[in-house]
Structures are given as C-alpha cells and as structure tokens.
Amino acid sequence: MTVQVRPDRELGWTRADTIRTAVAVAVAALLLGLAGYLAATDGEGLGGSNAALMLLIGAGLGILFERGRYCFFCVFRDLFEKKNSRGMYAILVSIAVGMIGYAAIFSTRVPTPRGDNIPADAHIAPVSAALVIAGLAFGLGMVLSGGCIAGHLYRLPEGHLRSIPALCGVVVGFGLGFLNWDFMYSHFILGAPVPWLPAGNGYVLAVLLQLGALVAIGVWLLRWNPQVQGRGNRTVDATELRRVVFFKRWPALATGTGVGLLAILAYYKDQPLGVTQQISSLSRTGMTEAGWLDQFMPGLDERLAGCVAVVTHTITTNGWLILGIALASLAAALPGRRVRLEKATVFNSSTAFAGGILLGWGAMIGLGCTIGVMLSGTHAFALSGWVFGAAIVVAAGLGFRFGLHRKAAPGAFSD
Amino acid sequence: MSTEETTPPTSTGTRKGAAGKTAIAVIATAALAGTAGFVVANSTNDGAETPTTGSGTTAGEAAATVTDVEIPGENRGFDDVHTDEPLATTDWLAERLDEGDLHEQGIVLLDVSENLPNSDLTPYSEAHIPQAQYVEWSEEFTQPNTREFISADEFTELAQSLGINDDSTVVLYGDNNNWFAAYASWVFNLYGVEDVKLLDGGLHKWELYDERELVEEVPAVPAGNFEAEAQNHDIRAFQPEVLELAEENAEAGGEAAAAVNLVDIRSAEEHTGEIGVDPDIFQGEGAAIWGHIPGSINVTWTQIVDEETGEFLPAEEIRALYEDAGVNFDNPTIAYCRIGERASHTWYALSQILGEEVKVYDGSWSEWGNSVGVPVANTSGQRAGLWGQSGD
Numbered sequence: 001m002t003v004q005v006r007p008d009r010e011l012g013w014t015r016a017d018t019i020r021t022a023v024a025v026a027v028a029a030l031l032l033g034l035a036g037y038l039a040a041t042d043g044e045g046l047g048g049s050n051a052a053l054m055l056l057i058g059a060g061l062g063i064l065f066e067r068g069r070y071c072f073f074c075v076f077r078d079l080f081e082k083k084n085s086r087g088m089y090a091i092l093v094s095i096a097v098g099m100i101g102y103a104a105i106f107s108t109r110v111p112t113p114r115g116d117n118i119p120a121d122a123h124i125a126p127v128s129a130a131l132v133i134a135g136l137a138f139g140l141g142m143v144l145s146g147g148c149i150a151g152h153l154y155r156l157p158e159g160h161l162r163s164i165p166a167l168c169g170v171v172v173g174f175g176l177g178f179l180n181w182d183f184m185y186s187h188f189i190l191g192a193p194v195p196w197l198p199a200g201n202g203y204v205l206a207v208l209l210q211l212g213a214l215v216a217i218g219v220w221l222l223r224w225n226p227q228v229q230g231r232g233n234r235t236v237d238a239t240e241l242r243r244v245v246f247f248k249r250w251p252a253l254a255t256g257t258g259v260g261l262l263a264i265l266a267y268y269k270d271q272p273l274g275v276t277q278q279i280s281s282l283s284r285t286g287m288t289e290a291g292w293l294d295q296f297m298p299g300l301d302e303r304l305a306g307c308v309a310v311v312t313h314t315i316t317t318n319g320w321l322i323l324g325i326a327l328a329s330l331a332a333a334l335p336g337r338r339v340r341l342e343k344a345t346v347f348n349s350s351t352a353f354a355g356g357i358l359l360g361w362g363a364m365i366g367l368g369c370t371i372g373v374m375l376s377g378t379h380a381f382a383l384s385g386w387v388f389g390a391a392i393v394v395a396a397g398l399g400f401r402f403g404l405h406r407k408a409a410p411g412a413f414s415d
Numbered sequence: 416m417s418t419e420e421t422t423p424p425t426s427t428g429t430r431k432g433a434a435g436k437t438a439i440a441v442i443a444t445a446a447l448a449g450t451a452g453f454v455v456a457n458s459t460n461d462g463a464e465t466p467t468t469g470s471g472t473t474a475g476e477a478a479a480t481v482t483d484v485e486i487p488g489e490n491r492g493f494d495d496v497h498t499d500e501p502l503a504t505t506d507w508l509a510e511r512l513d514e515g516d517l518h519e520q521g522i523v524l525l526d527v528s529e530n531l532p533n534s535d536l537t538p539y540s541e542a543h544i545p546q547a548q549y550v551e552w553s554e555e556f557t558q559p560n561t562r563e564f565i566s567a568d569e570f571t572e573l574a575q576s577l578g579i580n581d582d583s584t585v586v587l588y589g590d591n592n593n594w595f596a597a598y599a600s601w602v603f604n605l606y607g608v609e610d611v612k613l614l615d616g617g618l619h620k621w622e623l624y625d626e627r628e629l630v631e632e633v634p635a636v637p638a639g640n641f642e643a644e645a646q647n648h649d650i651r652a653f654q655p656e657v658l659e660l661a662e663e664n665a666e667a668g669g670e671a672a673a674a675v676n677l678v679d680i681r682s683a684e685e686h687t688g689e690i691g692v693d694p695d696i697f698q699g700e701g702a703a704i705w706g707h708i709p710g711s712i713n714v715t716w717t718q719i720v721d722e723e724t725g726e727f728l729p730a731e732e733i734r735a736l737y738e739d740a741g742v743n744f745d746n747p748t749i750a751y752c753r754i755g756e757r758a759s760h761t762w763y764a765l766s767q768i769l770g771e772e773v774k775v776y777d778g779s780w781s782e783w784g785n786s787v788g789v790p791v792a793n794t795s796g797q798r799a800g801l802w803g804q805s806g807d
Contacts, residue, residue, distance in 0.1 A: 115459055120663075193459040200457040209454050212447045219440075295745045296772065301674055383455055 007232060011239060011247070017337070024334035031059055031327050038320070047317045050270040054317040058324020060262050061273070065154040066329040066338070067245075068255025070094070072370045073147040076393065077413075080400035085221035090252035090259070091375075092214045097260025098379035099210055103203045105268055106380075113198035122380035123272045125306055125367050127387050128192035130184045135391025138362030138369065142392070143399030144408045145169065145355025149369045150275045152356075153322055157330035161344035162352035162409065167279075169356020174276075174283035176357065177364025178293055184365050185299045195383035206381045213386075246336035263379055270317050272380065274307030274372025276363045278319035283360075306367025307376070342412065351408035486563065486653070488646035493772055495609045496650055501767035502615040502727065503586050505625050508544070517546045518636050523579050525550050527599040528589040528618065536590045536618050542629035544588065544621055548577055548636070552595045552756075556602055562778075570606045570643040578636030579608065588614035588621070592716075592725050597763045598756040601775055605651060607644030613763060616725040624724050650766065652749045652774040654782060657708065658789060660749070664710025665790040671741065676748040677711035678737070680761045681780065685753075686713040688793035691800060692753065700753045702784025705800040706793030708751070714740045716757045719764050730768050737765070744771055751776040751783070 035052045043051030064070055068090055075087035102122070110117050118124050125131065142148045145166035147155050152170075156163035197206040234240055263273045287293040300308065307318075333339050363369045366388055368376070374392065377385020399405065406413055508524070511517060517524055524547045526539045539549045550556075555573060557564055565573065579585060585608055589596035593613055600611045614621070621627050660673040671677070684690045688706030707713070719733050720726065727733065734744070742748065748765055750758040755777030766773040783789055784800070 195455050195458040197454050197458050199459070201454045205450070205454060209447070209450050212443075213451070216444065216447055296747065301746065383458065 006229060008234075008243065011243060017335075020334040020337065020339070024331045027327055027331040027334075031055070031324065031331070035059075043317075045314065047315050047320055050317045051315075051320050053269055054266065055320040055324045057262050057266050057273075058321035059328035060324075061259065061321070062154055062325040062328030062330075063332045064250070064255050064258045064262070065150065065325065066158065066332040067336075068250040068252070068258070070255050070259060071147065071151045071155065072392070072396075073142050073151050076142075076396040077400055077405065079221075079224065080397050082226075083224040084226055085224040086252060088221050088252075089218065090256040092218050093253055093256025094259035094263070094375065095378045096211060096214050097257050098263040098375065099381065100207065101260065101264030102267060102379045102381070103198075103207050105264070106198065107203055113196065113200070113203065115194075115196065115199040118194065118196045118199065119380070121271060122267070122382070123274065123306055123368060123372060123376040123385070124194060124196050124380050124382035125304060125373065125377065125384040126189050126192035126194050127384050128188040130188035130192075130365050131384055131387055132391045133188075134362040134364075134366030135388045136362075136395040137358045138366060138388075139392035139395025140399055140404075141169075141173075141355040141358025141360075141362060142370075143355070143396055143405045145352045145359060146405065146409060146412070148371075149279070149359055149363060150325070150371045153275060153325045154329035157326055157339065158333050159339050159341040161342055162348055162412075164344075165349040165353040166356035166359070169353040169358075170279060170360035170363070171283050172353075173357040173360020173362075174280045174364045175287055175292075175360075177280075177361045178284055178287060178297070180361070180365065181297055181300065189299060189304075197381040197383065203381075210378065210381065242335075246332075259375075260379075263375065266321075267376075267379070272307070272372070272376035273321075274318065274368050274376055275322055275325070276307045276369050276372055278316055278322055280308050280360075280364060281316070304367060307369070307372030308364060308367050348409040348412065355408065483655075486646065486648075487567070488648040488651070489644075490649045491607070491644070491647040492649055493766075495607060496604050496647065496766065497770050498610060498612065498767055501612055501763070503612040504615055505621050505627065508586065508614060508621075509627060512545050518578055518634075521580070521583055523577055523583050523585045523636070523639075524548065525577065525585065525587050525596075525599065526589060526618070527552050527587055527596045529591050529595050531591065534590050536622055537629055538590075542631050544618070545628070545630045545632070546634045547588070548634060550577070550599060552599060556599070562782075564602060564605070564646070567606060567643040567645055570602075571641065574603075574606075574608065574641040574643060575639045577639065579639040579641040581641055582610075583608075583639065583641065584610045584612060586612045586614055588617045590618045592619065592720060592760065593617035593763075594756045594760055598759040600767075601650065601759040601762055605646050607647065608641065613767075615727060616721075619725040649772075650762070650774050652751075652776040654776075654778050654786070654789075657749060657751075657776050657778075657783070661708050661710065661790050664708075665792070667710070669709045669792045669794075671710040671712060673710060674746050676742045676744075676746055677708055678742060678748055678750045678758075678761060678765075679707050679711040679713045680716045680750060680752050680757050681707075681713070682715055683713055685780075686711075687795045688791075688800070689795040700781050702753075702780050703801040704784045704791050706784075706791040706795075707780075708783060709790050709792040711751070711792075712741050714742070714761070716752075716760050719761070727764055727768060733764050734769055744769075747772040747774070749774045749776050751779040753780045755779050 035055050038046060038052035038055060042049050047054070069087060070090050072091075075091060078084040078087050106113065106119060110119055138148070142151075145152070146160065146162050147166065149170055152160070152163035152166050156167070197209065266273050284293065288295060330339070359369070363372070366373050370392065374385050374389040377388065379385070511520055511522060514520060524544065526543050526547045526549050528539060529552070530538050537543070539547070543549070564570070585603060587593075587596040587600050596613055596617060600613055603611045616624065622629060657677070660675050660677060663673040664671060664677070666672070679686050685692070686707045691705045692701045714737055718736060719728055721728060738744065748771060750761045750765070750773060752758040755775055758775045758777070758779060762773050762775045765771045784791070
C-alpha cells in the first residue's frame with residue numbers, strides 16, 4: 001500500500017519570530033520571577049505559602065491547555081461538528097490519572113470512606129436539579145461565548161478577543177447567580193444527596209467503576225475517529241524539536257496525563273483545581289460592599305464544597321493559578337506563531353457577553369466550572385462531577401448541532 | 416455498536432465475530448451499569464443512623480459514639496426570632512402597670528427565676544412585680560427525667576394557661592441577671608412566640624436599683640389562644656453539629672478554623688480547664704473532663720452587663736467586645752455554657768440585641784465534658800478533670 005505523505009512545511013525564522021520569542025522569554029521570566037518572589041516572601045499577604053506553587057501549577061496548565069488544546073469548547077466542537085473525538089481522549093485520560101492520585105491521597109486521609117466523612121476540601125457537591133440546570137446553562141454559554149471559563153483564560157492570550165466581553169459576562173453572571181442563590185438553594189439544593197462513590201464501597205470499587213466508565217466512553221468514541229495523516233521519515237533535530245514542541249498539537253495522551261498530574265499536585269498541596277473561585281469572589285465582594293448581598297449566604301458558607309467565593313480583599317492562591325494559566329498560555333503560544341488577533345465586532349462581542357453571563361450563572365449555581373466541578377469532581381469520585389459534565393455535553397451537543405456558535409460569531413469558524 | 420461500521424459483513428466468519436463482539440459489549444455495558452447503580456445507591460449517607468449496615472467495610476473499624484436522638488423541629492430562619500425592640504426598661508413596665516391591666520394591653524409578664532439560696536432578691540412566692548406570673552424553668556419547661564424540652568403541644572398548653580395570645584408581648588424577668596429569664600425567652604422563641612422581651616436589668620434593677628414596689632397578689636388571667644410551632648432548629652445547636660466544627664478546629668491546632676464562631680461564655684478558668692465545676696454550688700452540672708470545645712472563644716457573660724444596674728451594655732459596645740475577642744460576625748455563632756442558661760443570656764445579646772444569627776448549644780459543657788471521644792482543648796497546661804492529676 002502506498003501512503004501519501006504531505007511534507008512538513010518549512011518553518012524558517014523571520015524577524016517576527018525573534019520578537020515573538022523575546023516576548024515569550026520575557027513573559028516566562030516574569031512568571032518565574034514572580035514565583036521566586038512569592039516563594040521568598042512565603043506569599044505573605046498575597047495568598048500564603050502555597051501562592052508560588054499554585055502560580056506554577058497554573059503555568060503548567062496554561063502550557064498544557066494551549067499546546068494540547070485542552071479546551072472543552074474546541075473538543076466538543078470537534079466531536080459534534082467535525083465528528084472527531086480525538087480531543088476527548090485528553091479529557092478522559094486527565095480524569096483517569098487524576099482520580100487515581102486522588103484515591104491515593106484520600107486513602108491516607110480518610111482510610112474508611114463513609115457518607116459522613118466525605119473529605120470537606122474536595123469538590124464533592126449535592127446532586128440536584130439545580131446542578132443539571134447549571135450544567136445546561138454553562139454548556140449553552142460555552143457554545144455562545146466561544147469557550148468555557150478556563151478556555152477563555154487561555155484563549156485570550158492567543159488573541160481571542162471575544163474572551164474579554166465573555167469574562168466580563170462571567171463576572172456579571174456570578175452576580176446574578178448570587179442573587180438567585182437563596183431561591184435555588186432552598187428549592188433544590190438543600191437536602192439533596194451528596195453521592196460520593198467510595199462511601200460504603202471502598203476506593204477500589206470506585207476506581208474500577210470510573211475506569212470502566214472511561215474505557216467504555218473511550219471505546220464508544222472510536223466511531224468518530226478520522227484517519228490520521230502520516231508524516232514522512234524524519235530525524236529529530238533542533239527544527240523537528242521546535243516543530244513538535246511549539247507548532248504541532250501535543251498528543252492527547254501526554255496532555256491528559258499532564259493535566260491529571262497537576263490536578264493531583266494541586267489537591268495534595270493546596271486545593272482542587274478550579275478557575276472560578278477568585279473571579280466569583282470579585283463579584284461577591286463587590287456586591288457585598290455595595291449592599292446588594294447579605295454577608296452570609298446559607299449553604300454556601302456552611303458546608304458546600306466547590307469552587308465558589310468567599311468575601312475577600314486579597315488575591316488567593318486561586319488567583320495565582322489563573323494568572324499562571326494566562327501568562328504561560330501566552331508564553332507557549334508565541335513561539336508557535338499562534339497568537340493571532342481575531343476580529344471582534346459589536347455583535348460577536350455582545351453574544352460573547354451573553355454567553356459569559358450564562359457561564360458565570362451556571363458556574364455559580366453549579367459551584368464551579370468544567371475544571372472545578374467536572375474535572376475536580378470526577379477526580380474526587382463525586383457523582384456531581386459526572387452529572388454536571390453530562391449536562392454540559394448535552395447542552396453543548398445541541399448548541400453545536402444547531403450551529404449557535406456560528407450564529408453568535410459569524411465568520412469566526414472557517415472550517 | 417461500532418462493529419457494524421468497521422467490519423464489513425462479507426463472510427459468515429466475520430459475522431460470527433461481530434455477534435461475539437456485540438455480546439461482549441452488551442455484557443460489559445450491563446456489568447458497568449449494574450455496578451454503577453450499586454455504587455451510587457450505596458454512596459449517599461441516607462443510612463446515617465445505621466452506619467455499620469449496608470457496606471460491611473466499616474463494621475468493626477469505627478463506631479459512632481454521638482447518640483442519634485431525634486428531636487422534632489424545623490428550620491424557620493430568623494424572621495420570627497429577631498425582635499425590633501428586644502428590651503423593656505423598668506420605666507416602660509412601670510408606666511404600663513400605671514395604666515392598669517397588663518392583659519388588656521396585650522402584655523404577659525413572667526417571672527422566671529432560679530431562687531438560689533444565696534440570692535439577696537425576694538423570691539416570687541414572697542413578693543414579685545405586680546401582675547407577674549411565675550414559671551418554673553425546670554419542671555414546666557422540660558420533660559421529666561429527660562434532658563429535653565416539653566413537646567410543642569405541651570408548650571401550647573403552658574402558653575395558653577399563661578394567657579398568651581398570638582399577638583401578645585411576652586415580657587420576661589428573673590433573678591440572677593435574667594439568666595433563666597433569657598433561657599425562657601430562648602425557649603419561647605424556639606416554639607415560635609414572636610414578640611418576646613426581656614426586662615432589662617431584671618429583678619435586680621427593679622427591686623434593688625430602682626427600689627420599686629413588689630406585691631404578693633398572684634394575677635388570674637383568661638386562657639390565651641397561642642399555638643406553638645415545631646422547635647426552630649435555626650436557634651438550637653446539637654452535639655453532632657458542634658462536633659463537626661470542633662473536629663475542624665482541632666485539626667487546625669485548636670484555632671477557630673470553622674466558618675462558625677463558637678462562643679464559650681463560662682469563666683476564664685473553666686474555659687482553660689484549670690478548674691471544673693464547684694459541686695457545692697452547681698450540683699448536677701459537673702463534668703468529667705475539663706477544658707473547652709476546640710476553637711471556642713471565651714467571652715464571659717458578665718462582660719456584657721452593667722455591674723450596677725445589671726442592664727445590657729449598649730449594642731455597639733457589645734459588638735466591639737465580641738469582635739475584639741475574635742468573633743467574626745460574618746459567620747453564624749453558636750454559644751454554650753454549662754447547661755445552656757447563661758448561653759441563652761449571650762444568645763439574647765447577640766441574636767436579639769445585635770440581630771445576628773446565633774444558636775444556643777444547650778447541651779453545653781455538661782454534655783460535651785461528659786461525652787466519650789469528643790475533642791477537648793485544655794490550655795491550663797495539665798491534664799485535668801476526673802482523669803487528670805487534679806481530679807478528685
């Protein structure tokens with residue numbers, strides 16, 4: 001059989017590359033310098049002793065998100081629109097790797113898992129209608145705005161200008177969520193069960209079950225797996241290395257493993273991954289000071305675990321994580337010539353803003369986003385992670401089928 | 416399944432293979448779904464009262480020691496708890512009495528006193544504030560031989576016999592700085608009486624400071640129509656709830672890490688665990704273990720009353736005092752003492768005067784300090800209590 005091999009495009013080195021690389025190095029230096037400063041001062045008044053670590057974990061995530069295209073919007077769009085499931089495997093692998101690490105950490109902290117000793121710091125949330133509604137809103141907001149919240153954080157440095165109105169919308173959406181919270185909490189969430197799969201079953205069964213589910217999904221997704229383009233014989237020289245590291249998308253397996261490992265590290269040292277806590281704190285603190293919110297929010301301030309805000313006047317480790325994602329994404333995108341300003345119009349900005357509101361509202365009521373509830377939830381063997389994820393997939397699937405992302409941003413999607 | 420797309424059905428051999436694969440896929444899916452159903456059904460905490468059944472893995476490895484008694488109640492929030500004017504002055508009461516019959520003015524005046532032998536106040540049976548009725552806090556509020564209040568129906572009966580209507584203003588006073596009057600006010604709020612006031616300064620202010628008149632006549636009032644509601648558990652804390660906070664605080668090295676303030680209103684020595692309870696004075700309130708609930712903040716109740724008049728300090732001073740001690744009013748608060756009556760006094764100050772969200776842990780130290788296995792902080796530097804060197 002003869003195989004058509006498309007030769008790799010010549011990379012070359014232009015003057016613009018010199019500038020891009022210089023900026024990337026400067027950003028990387030800034031990141032490392034900041035981490036060094038936080039480590040030296042022990043994060044005094046700036047998030048505490050874990051600030052430097054979380055900044056670096058954020059940086060790692062930023063690189064993985066950007067280079068591995070670990071973006072729920074892109075992955076679901078590929079799946080539902082282009083019938084290409086390849087990106088899904090990064091998500092599946094990241095869940096598998098992370099949950100095994102979580103199981104190891106849990107087993108040392110809670111040797112006998114029961115329903116009444118659920119680890120309070122993990123993102124294990126009540127499963128109720130509110131969670132489903134939040135997931136649907138979040139999925140729809142993702143399609144409309146062109147990314148989930150973590151996606152916007154890393155796609156903004158790539159030049160995705162719609163992320164700016166989208167993130168503004170997220171802040172507003174959080175505010176609306178806080179205003180609706182009392183209603184949603186008292187009608188749906190209060191008294192809802194908090195299924196934690198290891199409870200009463202042990203960690204082994206929980207791990208096996210989730211692995212089984214992931215494998216089943218993985219096997220099923222093989223049906224939408226287009227042919228892989230071959231590449232010619234090549235030697236690994238400097239150019240090839242540059243191509244593989246900065247230009248080619250990183251393999252799903254490597255990306256997923258990396259995200260899973262960082263999730264374990266984050267939970268072990270500080271708190272589960274999530275990107276919404278600091279943003280929602282911004283909304284909440286502002287609204288509390290303006291007198292629109294009570295100081296105390298029932299449920300939220302009592303026993304619910306999630307990636308949602310406390311009233312704060314300082315940057316938290318979660319803020320450093322977000323900053324790490326954005327800066328590292330920029331540094332990783334630049335050398336691969338992946339920073340391109342996309343056109344932002346009044347129309348596509350307003351749809352991004354509206355989508356952002358849905359994202360923020362969903363993340364508030366659902367107590368987190370794709371990262372905080374879905375990823376960190378499934379890692380922690382919480383049924384809530386699966387339910388939230390399923391709701392997002394359903395909403396995103398419908399959204400992409402009806403082409404809402406194209407209607408929201410005409411001309412943005414060429415292929 | 417996907418097999419039909421990937422394997423073209425050209426020969427019988429592959430068709431058999433496809434059928435085999437489908438069968439395997441169906442069995443695998445069924446097994447997975449079955450396991451999932453079992454695991455999810457098992458994973459919630461519905462069976463909390465029987466922690467050792469259903470799983471098998473927990474039996475013998477841990478046992479729940481905190482008793483699981485069911486106390487009927489509901490969470491009604493604080494709307495009918497918080498009162499606009501929670502304190503009545505002695506001047507106000509004197510004016511009402513000058514006007515004539517309290518019952519006609521919609522007021523029910525109650526004396527709830529402790530009658531300690533060393534009290535220099537006149538007991539109700541000898542003389543009392545005009546038109547006041549007497550309520551015995553122990554016999555009339557609690558079930559015999561059980562540490563629990565009377566039922567809602569029994570409370571209805573009691574309240575009606577005292578002439579309390581739905582719209583009555585209940586004014587409570589007592590000896591010993593209103594300790595038991597405050598306790599009663601908490602119980603009245605627990606059962607849904609909406610307008611409850613304390614006579615600021617209590618009997619001490621009326622009898623000794625103001626030197627106003629006392630009478631012997633016991634009033635007769637027509638029966639009221641008040642119907643008690645279920646206990647409002649938003650103002651009552653039980654041991655399991657406190658245990659969660661205590662464990663969180665204990666894990667943080669005894670710091671107040673939980674998002675709920677624990678306020679210990681006992682004396683500083685009782686708080687540190689240097690002393691226990693003097694059995695000569697407080698017979699029946701002793702504790703085998705001395706110390707405090709980890710992470711609790713010690714503000715003695717005496718600090719919030721004026722020494723001479725016995726009246727509460729101004730609200731801002733009370734707030735500042737607690738904030739200085741480390742209470743964060745952004746969070747709800749649970750107050751405890753030895754049996755719950757002085758904690759009610761503090762509850763009155765924080766909940767009714769300051770309008771905060773406060774619970775009384777009425778089990779208090781006489782429950783906690785006698786419980787097996789609960790975390791206790793003793794900061795006196797030595798083991799104390801029955802199992803300490805200083806125990807007797």
